[in-house]
Amino acid sequence: MATQSGALLVDGLTHSYGGELAIQDVSFDIAPGEIVALLGPSGCGKSTVLRAIAGLIQPAQGQIMLAGKHLGGVAARERGIGMVFQNYALFPHLTVEENVAYPLACQHVPKAARKERVRELLALIQLDGFGRRLPRELSGGQQQRVAVARALAASPALLLLDEPFGALDRALRFDLQVEMLRLQKSVGITTLIVTHDQEEAQSLASRLVLMNKGHVEQIDTPSTVYDRPKTLFVNSFIGQANQLRATVVETKAESAVLKLDASGSSLTLARRLDYAVGVRIVLTCRPEQVSVHAAATATSLPARLIVSVPLGPTLVHDLELADGTQVRASQMRSGAAFVPSLGDQVHVTIDADHCHVFPVHSISPSELNKGAKL
Amino acid sequence: MLLLSVVFFATPLGLLLAFSFAGPTGVTLDNFAEFFGDPFNFKVLTNTMRLGFETVIGTTLLGIPIGLFYWHSGRRMRQVVVFLSLIPMLTSNVVRTFAWIVILSRQGPISQALLGLGLTGAPTSLLSTEFGLLLAMVQIDLPLIILPLVAILARTSRQLPEAAEVAGAGHWRILVTVLLPMMLPGLLAGWILVFASTSASYVTQAAIGGARNVYVPQLITRQVGVLFNWPLASAIAMVLLLSTGALLMALALISRHRRLVGHA
Ligand SMILES: Nc1ncnc2c1ncn2[C@@H]1O[C@H](COP(=O)(O)OP(=O)(O)O)[C@@H](O)[C@H]1O
Numbered sequence: 001m002a003t004q005s006g007a008l009l010v011d012g013l014t015h016s017y018g019g020e021l022a023i024q025d026v027s028f029d030i031a032p033g034e035i036v037a038l039l040g041p042s043g044c045g046k047s048t049v050l051r052a053i054a055g056l057i058q059p060a061q062g063q064i065m066l067a068g069k070h071l072g073g074v075a076a077r078e079r080g081i082g083m084v085f086q087n088y089a090l091f092p093h094l095t096v097e098e099n100v101a102y103p104l105a106c107q108h109v110p111k112a113a114r115k116e117r118v119r120e121l122l123a124l125i126q127l128d129g130f131g132r133r134l135p136r137e138l139s140g141g142q143q144q145r146v147a148v149a150r151a152l153a154a155s156p157a158l159l160l161l162d163e164p165f166g167a168l169d170r171a172l173r174f175d176l177q178v179e180m181l182r183l184q185k186s187v188g189i190t191t192l193i194v195t196h197d198q199e200e201a202q203s204l205a206s207r208l209v210l211m212n213k214g215h216v217e218q219i220d221t222p223s224t225v226y227d228r229p230k231t232l233f234v235n236s237f238i239g240q241a242n243q244l245r246a247t248v249v250e251t252k253a254e255s256a257v258l259k260l261d262a263s264g265s266s267l268t269l270a271r272r273l274d275y276a277v278g279v280r281i282v283l284t285c286r287p288e289q290v291s292v293h294a295a296a297t298a299t300s301l302p303a304r305l306i307v308s309v310p311l312g313p314t315l316v317h318d319l320e321l322a323d324g325t326q327v328r329a330s331q332m333r334s335g336a337a338f339v340p341s342l343g344d345q346v347h348v349t350i351d352a353d354h355c356h357v358f359p360v361h362s363i364s365p366s367e368l369n370k371g372a373k374l
Numbered sequence: 375m376l377l378l379s380v381v382f383f384a385t386p387l388g389l390l391l392a393f394s395f396a397g398p399t400g401v402t403l404d405n406f407a408e409f410f411g412d413p414f415n416f417k418v419l420t421n422t423m424r425l426g427f428e429t430v431i432g433t434t435l436l437g438i439p440i441g442l443f444y445w446h447s448g449r450r451m452r453q454v455v456v457f458l459s460l461i462p463m464l465t466s467n468v469v470r471t472f473a474w475i476v477i478l479s480r481q482g483p484i485s486q487a488l489l490g491l492g493l494t495g496a497p498t499s500l501l502s503t504e505f506g507l508l509l510a511m512v513q514i515d516l517p518l519i520i521l522p523l524v525a526i527l528a529r530t531s532r533q534l535p536e537a538a539e540v541a542g543a544g545h546w547r548i549l550v551t552v553l554l555p556m557m558l559p560g561l562l563a564g565w566i567l568v569f570a571s572t573s574a575s576y577v578t579q580a581a582i583g584g585a586r587n588v589y590v591p592q593l594i595t596r597q598v599g600v601l602f603n604w605p606l607a608s609a610i611a612m613v614l615l616l617s618t619g620a621l622l623m624a625l626a627l628i629s630r631h632r633r634l635v636g637h638a
């Protein structure tokens with residue numbers, strides 16, 4: 001199969017449904033052959049972006065370019081884009097073969113060539129011999145692969161996938177994700193995948209576009225997004241993050257001192273902080289950057305252990321600080337120096353080098369709830 | 375439930391069957407022979423079937439655009455469509471039939487409009503014509519096709535035509551390859567209802583069809599009410615039941631085709 005190339009550029013996309021803004025100023029790009037994931041909580045506007053690219057809605061503002069061509073006035077049927085819908089949208093009255101051949105029939109590809117292409121695609125998705133079945137006679141995973149084959153049939157320049165693994169059970173997902181990667185690499189098609197599952201996005205995409213409430217919050221590689229989140233939202237959406245309120249008490253060229261609300265104790269960051277003294281901030285840290293000790297140290301905070309859960313190789317502790325703030329810590333189970341038991345009064349220390357600091361106003365009520373649940 | 379259907383459905387049907395084979399000297403096929411022996415009766419039977427087919431075609435031609443309009447409407451408009459198609463069912467068949475007598479008469483709006491447009495030279499009445507009867511039947515039976523259609527469309531995903539569009543299909547291809555197949559189970563259900571209703575709608579047939587257009591129900595009534603020939607009436611009823619029954623069975627079989635089952 002020929003390798004296709006087609007870069008996608010989305011610039012300043014804005015759209016509203018009946019006066020209600022669904023997406024605002026969404027911009028990102030995808031290099032030819034790259035997989036990018038559009039990641040964000042349900043309702044943040046991911047499908048809207050996808051539908052605008054596919055041509056199913058006309059965005060109020062913004063530009064979309066595919067392989068150097070403006071898609072502005074181009075009808076959906078002429079864009080040369082393959083799309084896998086959220087529930088696959090296979091035609092229930094057509095067989096697998098007829099479903100996969102549908103885009104080819106639309107392009108008036110001759111019967112013999114159509115047949116050959118369908119055979120090739122069914123082999124690619126490892127469903128040879130299933131051509132005569134109807135979609136409802138297939139498992140969820142098989143239906144998903146048929147939807148992918150249909151989307152690829154007419155050799156589109158871009159593949160769009162809307163939550164392609166959302167309807168499948170967890171055990172099946174990983175296998176199908178690996179399968180999807182293999183397929184994408186072998187076809188070499190530029191791919192945009194929409195998901196609200198951060199693990200799925202991280203395992204599939206080379207770059208993530210993080211969306212929240214219709215905005216793009218950050219565009220980076222999965223590891224950068226995890227290690228250097230630009231916003232509090234990204235920090236708590238990708239992986240888990242403890243949130244502690246604090247006040248900036250001292251800033252220097254290469255260090256800063258914070259006073260934590262929870263204990264009144266201070267914490268020194270060994271880096272420059274761009275906040276004025278007296279500003280209220282949110283300090284975040286990952287569970288693996290919180291350690292639990294039996295004895296107090298100079299920088300530790302007193303806490304009470306509420307519950308411990310073994311999770312694979314780690315032990316996850318939910319703790320409560322003196323003022324009621326919930327903190328989650330994880331430690332390796334093997335070789336742990338100290339294993340606290342339930343109800344124990346313990347002391348936690350935070351790895352200040354890996355903490356992130358965000359302004360307080362970036363917390364929204366829903367994120368506060370999320371923080372409280374930690 | 376089962377008891378009710380035995381008492382009120384199976385028993386009369388059994389009696390009907392028994393009557394149709396009854397002769398002066400015991401069991402006989404004479405009644406059926408008498409019915410088919412008269413070419414007029416056979417013509418009435420085919421007329422009745424034809425009226426059923428024509429009404430099915432008429433309601434389908436109107437029902438599909440209404441179904442498509444429903445499909446493309448928002449939630450509010452969809453409710454309006456359902457309500458408007460239910461309204462005719464709120465008035466009795468007899469009332470609607472008399473309304474149609476007014477509409478189709480020489481002084482009625484159709485006649486006056488044709489005259490006004492210069493299409494006819496003199497006022498014409500559509501009463502006692504098969505076409506006039508067809509118009510009335512189509513209007514009266516339209517809800518029977520719209521309701522099953524709407525029931526199917528209401529739970530069909532909008533993603534299907536969108537998937538077709540992204541795959542490169544134009545409006546007509548989407549209509550023929552996606553929307554119509556999606557509607558087909560609803561249409562089949564509607565056809566069964568319309569056909570059954572039309573071939574048995576005695577009042578409308580008698581009042582609008584008039585004496586020149588006779589259909590099987592009138593034939594039966596004449597045998598029972600005028601000639602008191604119950605056995606022949608029963609035999610005619612059995613013939614009507616079997617011929618419409620065979621057709622309806624065929625439609626029901628089609629709707630169990632594997633491509634149509636579990637749609638939407
Ligand atoms: N057809 C529509 N009409 C009105 N509002 C819509 C429509 N589609 C989506 N929305 C709204 O737009 C926002 C974004 O929706 P969507 O793009 O589907 O989000 P996501 O795919 O990220 O879950 C949501 O608040 C949703 O309620």
Ligand SMILES: [Mg+2]
Pocket residue numbers: 043046047162
């Ligand atoms: Mg969505």
